Amino acid sequence: MxxxxxxxxxxxxxxxxxxxxxxxxxxxxxxxxxxxxxxxxxxxxxxxxxxxxxxxxxxxxxxxxxxxxxxxxxxxxxxxxxxxxxxxxxxxxxxxxxxxxxxxxxxxxxxxxxxxxxxxxxxxxxxxxxxxxxxxxxxxxxxxxxxxxxxxxxxxxxxxxxxxxxxxxxxxxxxxxxxxxxxxxxxxxxxxxxxxxxxxxxxxxxxxxxxxxxxxxxxxxxxxxxxxxxxxxxxxxxxxxxxxxxxxxxxxxxxxxxxxxxxxxxxxxxxxxxxxxxxxxxxxxxxxxxxxxxxxxxxxxxxxxxxxxxxxxxxTPYITNEQIIYWYRPTPKNLNCDSTDTTMVGANNASGNYFQGRPNGWETMNDRVFVVPLLKQAGTVTVNSGGTIYNFNAPAGASAFAVDFALGSQSFTLTRNGQTVLSATSLKQITNTCPCGLYNFNPYVGTVPAGARDTLQPNGLQMFTNGLKVSCQASPSLPVNPPASANPTATKTPIPAPTTPV
CATH class of the missing domain: 3.20.20.80 (Glycosidases)
Incomplete structure (x- = not known):
């Protein structure tokens, strides 16, 4: 292996x-x-x-x-x-x-x-x-x-x-x-x-x-x-x-x-x-x-x-099904998951994490939702990140932008001429709590329309609890239905895709 x-x-x-x-x-x-x-x-x-x-x-x-x-x-x-x-x-x-x-x-x-x-x-x-x-x-x-x-x-x-x-x-x-x-x-x-x-x-x-x-x-x-x-x-x-x-x-x-x-x-x-x-x-x-x-x-x-x-x-000529692809990490990068105080295990910012440190390179990450619309014709993509609203005028073809994420639910909508074409809210909320006591810099990736449910099988979870100091269930836990969209509190400008080399 x-x-x-x-x-x-x-x-x-x-x-x-x-x-x-x-x-x-x-x-x-x-x-x-x-x-x-x-x-x-x-x-x-x-x-x-x-x-x-x-x-x-x-x-x-x-x-x-x-x-x-x-x-x-x-x-x-x-x-x-x-x-x-x-x-x-x-x-x-x-x-x-x-x-x-x-x-x-x-x-x-x-x-x-x-x-x-x-x-x-x-x-x-x-x-x-x-x-x-x-x-x-x-x-x-x-x-x-x-x-x-x-x-x-x-x-x-x-x-x-x-x-x-x-x-x-x-x-x-x-x-x-x-x-x-x-x-x-x-x-x-x-x-x-x-x-x-x-x-x-x-x-x-x-x-x-x-x-x-x-x-x-x-x-x-x-x-x-x-x-x-x-x-x-x-x-x-x-x-x-x-x-x-x-x-x-x-x-x-x-x-x-x-x-x-x-x-x-x-x-x-x-x-x-x-x-x-x-x-x-x-x-x-x-x-x-x-x-x-x-x-x-x-x-x-x-x-x-x-x-x-x-x-x-x-x-553009090769897009046959319109979609919005999005991804983001589940927690802010500055969240502290390093406490070894076992009386605080499971509490926010005091998780009992066994690594004693954020992953190397954590500071290079951005607390953002990343969005790629795949469109056959232009439209407006709206992201509601925890109540903050972002509107992006997406051209036909593939484009990309990012928004600074906020805690809570993440919702996405495509509109044309004032009519909703696509809309969905992610099953995964962004939280300020260490998941299972860990730093998790793996992103959640979703689509609009939402795709089929995809979960780990039992064999894929066999080592889930190894090393954990926090009681955490070794089973898929995403809800069947998405949470409600957050009530709008502000409107901001999205961040265009960078043009510097990858």
Whole structure:
């Protein structure tokens, strides 16, 4: 199972706009493909190809071409790969193996990696690119690529997550950049004077690859809050805000041959776009994942994927169903959840939290509701955040804005010519109380019209209470019906989407 640790990202100077444009044009290809990173390490409880069918069908429906099956060296890996490959074949989707080098051992595992590729190379669902077996990785800079190729015994299209400046790109068919979030270049949130944008990563890889294809990342968020109850304790957040929207817009201009969504189901790092109800085991992340569906992000990707494959930069022609996608964190970032006074456990600002600290990067977050209207024609989008009213004149197509959030219910309305077209109130209120005694920087993602109810299954909640010092029920708790809209108290101006690089 992926240990959820990221590697150091090298910081290189971005190439100039003219040079970058020239390199991009030389890499254009009509076979643009979209993948989604799928964690095999948390689905050991699946016992049939049918347990994978819903994921396969949903991914195919939104335009995803293949799942990148992230594997370690767990004893259940082959069983789950067999089931996933069979389900993919049954549902008309492709899959390929993405080797996780938190478990494999770089140089010494070249033959082992090749043998695993060969084991599944001829399965009907195996993705092939340019008539070669496609394979990838998470990390693995020192892998003996020649040994890997020799062990496969047939042509391999190898696009690993090797790092610029740390690995030899000469023997690769392409390369994958994992870092889909702004950082300080050392696996933490940006700091004053130390910001590495995702676009800088694009430029570094494009320069290193030359005419070879680039696999670009797109990710909506990153928050993880594991404590000492698990062996891989970590506690940080990268700035997300409108990243999902801005990154897709950016990729329509970058036009890489491959895009990989990070991720479909890594719940513990909060960048999942797949359903909570997808069968999986709990790695401890359920404490901040419960009641936090992300399906709206999946919906938002549909017109962008269509535009990307068509080589377009405008998604307007590809919007077939009008929606409003919104997301926000459930509490203000300054809420104090650090008290260890056990007599105060469960009280506001005194939760008995076992982490003793906000996640690294918490100060980079904004206390806002983020809104993306997907419209076939212009309209006015109104947000009522806890009584504060914001009106945004949304054009046809995809647009974005943000509003400063207030405690209470969050309501959204689309009107045209004074008539209500769409309207809904979120099931999730913003509160000033630590949920289950924790800092939760995972966002709630909703849609207007509201989507189907999506909840964790019992296996996805098994480690919910591990490490908690607050009595908290390990079950979905969102209400069946939304709360009432807040009474209007003020009207303010919304915040337009930023234009700075992501």
């Amino acid at each position: 992926k240990s959820l640790l990221l590697l150091l990202v090298s910081v290189c100077t971005a190439v100039g706009a003219v040079q970058n444009s020239t390199v991009i044009e030389s890499r254009q290809s009509s076979d643009k493909l979209v993948f989604a990173h799928f964690m095999i390490g948390i689905v050991a409880n699946r016992g049939s190809p049918r347990d994978y069918d819903s994921d396969m069908q949903r991914a195919k429906a939104i335009g995803i071409d293949a799942f990148a099956l992230n594997i370690g060296t767990d004893p259940y890996t082959d069983q789950q790969l067999d089931l996933a490959y069979q389900s993919a074949a049954d549902n008309g989707l492709k899959v390929f193996i993405s080797f996780d080098f938190n478990w494999y051992h770089d140089n010494s595992d070249g033959t082992r990696v090749g043998q695993k590729i060969a084991q599944y190379a001829n399965r009907p669902a195996q993705l092939r690119v340019d008539n070669k077996v496609f394979a990838s990785s998470f990390a693995g800079d020192a892998l003996d690529v020649n040994a890997m190729r020799n062990a496969v015994g047939q042509a391999v299209f190898f696009v690993p997550n090797f790092h610029v400046g740390q690995a030899n790109f000469n023997n690769l068919d392409g390369a994958f950049n994992w870092m889909g979030w702004q950082s300080n270049g050392n696996n933490k949130a940006p700091q004053p004077g130390r910001t590495v944008t995702v676009q800088q990563g694009d430029n570094d890889y494009i320069r290193a690859l030359g005419s070879k294809p680039y696999m670009a990342p797109v990710s909506p968020w990153f928050f993880t809050h594991f404590g000492p109850e698990v062996p891989y304790s970590k506690n940080w957040v990268f700035p997300g805000d409108l990243l999902w929207y801005n990154r897709w817009k950016d990729l329509l201009n970058v036009k890489p041959r491959f895009i990989e969504i990070v991720t479909w189901n890594d719940y513990g790092e909060s960048h999942y776009i797949g359903p909570l109800s997808s069968p999986h085991n709990d790695d401890g992340g359920s404490k901040w994942v419960n009641d936090m569906p992300h399906g709206g992000w999946l919906d938002m990707a549909i017109p962008f994927i269509k535009a990307y494959k068509a080589g377009a930069t405008d998604v």
